[in-house]
Amino acid sequence: MRVGVFGGSFDPVHLGHLWIAESAAEALGLDQVRWIPAATSPLKPHGPRAPAEARVQMLRLALAGSSLHIVDDREVTRGKISFTVETLDSLRQEFPTDELFLIIGSDSLATLDQWRSPDKILSLAKLAVIQRAADPVIDWSVLDRVLGAQRRDANLQFAVTIPQIEISSGEMRERIRSGRSIRYRTPRAVESLIVAENLYRDGKLEPSP
Numbered sequence: 001m002r003v004g005v006f007g008g009s010f011d012p013v014h015l016g017h018l019w020i021a022e023s024a025a026e027a028l029g030l031d032q033v034r035w036i037p038a039a040t041s042p043l044k045p046h047g048p049r050a051p052a053e054a055r056v057q058m059l060r061l062a063l064a065g066s067s068l069h070i071v072d073d074r075e076v077t078r079g080k081i082s083f084t085v086e087t088l089d090s091l092r093q094e095f096p097t098d099e100l101f102l103i104i105g106s107d108s109l110a111t112l113d114q115w116r117s118p119d120k121i122l123s124l125a126k127l128a129v130i131q132r133a134a135d136p137v138i139d140w141s142v143l144d145r146v147l148g149a150q151r152r153d154a155n156l157q158f159a160v161t162i163p164q165i166e167i168s169s170g171e172m173r174e175r176i177r178s179g180r181s182i183r184y185r186t187p188r189a190v191e192s193l194i195v196a197e198n199l200y201r202d203g204k205l206e207p208s209p
Contacts, residue, residue, distance in 0.1 A: 004033040005091065005125060006103040007075070007084065009041065010055050011048040012194060013062045014172055014186045016165040023162045024103050024128050025068060033103075034072040034091070035059050038082040042116070049173060050199050052076040061189035085117040088124040100125035101158070106138050118146040126156050133164040176200040 004024050010017060021033045037055045038048070048055060056073050063069040074090060075082040084102070091100060102125040109129050112118050122143070129138050138159055143152045167185050175182050177200060182191055194200065 001031040001095070001098045002029060002101065003091075003095065003098045004028065004030045004101045004103050004128065005036060005088065006033055007036040007038060007082070007087065009048040009169065010035070010037050010059055011050055011169050012055070012172055012186060012199070013058050013190060014167045014169060015184070016167040018062065018187075019162060019165055020103065020130055020160075021069060024101070024130070024160045027160045028101055028128055028158060030068070030101065032070055033068060034070050035063065036072045036075055036087060039075050039079050040081045042081050042083060052079075054193070054197055054199060058190045058193055061193060062187045064189070083116045085115070085121050085124070088121060092124050101128040102126070103128045103130065103160075105130050106132075106135050109142060110139065112142045113145045122147060122156055126158060128158045128160050131159045131161045133162070173200045 004021065006017075006021050006024070008017070021035070024030065025033050037052065037059060039052060040048075050058075052073075053076075056071060056076060059071045063071060075087055078086075088100060088102065091098075102121065104127065106129055109127065112121075115121065131138055140152075140157055143157065147153075172182055172185060175185075176194065179201075182194070186194075
C-alpha cells in the first residue's frame with residue numbers, strides 16, 4: 001500500500017488540514033493517510049493547548065466515515081516528545097512492505113537537517129511537500145545537506161500543489177478566545193466538541209447559529 005503519514009499538533013484540526021491530506025492522497029495515489037497527532041513536538045516544547053485526548057477525538061470526528069483517513073495515536077500513547085524518525089521506524093516495523101510518504105510543509109522541509117536523524121527519515125519514507133499557491137518554489141537543497149548531492153534521489157521527493165488556504169490552528173484558537181465564530185473553518189462536529197469541552201477559552205464559547 002501507499003501510505004501518507006501526516007503528523008502535527010492538530011490543535012485544533014481545521015479544513016486546511018483536511019484539504020492538505022485529501023490533496024496529497026489524490027496527487028500521490030495514496031491508499032491510506034495516517035493522521036498522527038503529536039504528544040509534544042521538539043520544535044514546540046510548550047506543547048499543544050488542548051489535551052491529547054481532545055485532539056484525538058477532534059480528529060476522529062473530523063475524519064468519521066472515511067476509510068482513507070485513519071487516526072493513529074501512537075505518539076500520544078507514547079506520551080513523550082514526538083520525533084518523526086521514531087514514528088516512521090515504528091510504522092516501518094508494523095507495515096514492512098508499505099510505501100511511506102511523509103507529508104510536510106515547505107517550511108518544515110527547510111529545517112529538515114535540524115531534525116533528529118534526517119538521513120534515516122529519508123531511508124524510511126519519501127517526502128511529500130505541500131506547495132501552496134503563494135509559497136516560494138520548493139527548495140530541495142536541504143536534501144543535499146542531509147544526504148550529500150551525490151546521494152540525493154529524485155524518487156524521494158514529491159511536490160503536492162494546493163491553493164492558498166488562509167486558516168491556521170493559531171487563528172482558530174484566537175477566534176475562540178475572542179468569542180468569534182469558527183463555523184466553516186472546521187467540521188461542525190469538531191466545533192461542537194470544542195464548545196462542549198470549553199476548549200481554548202476560559203469563558204464559555206457559544207455555538208455558531
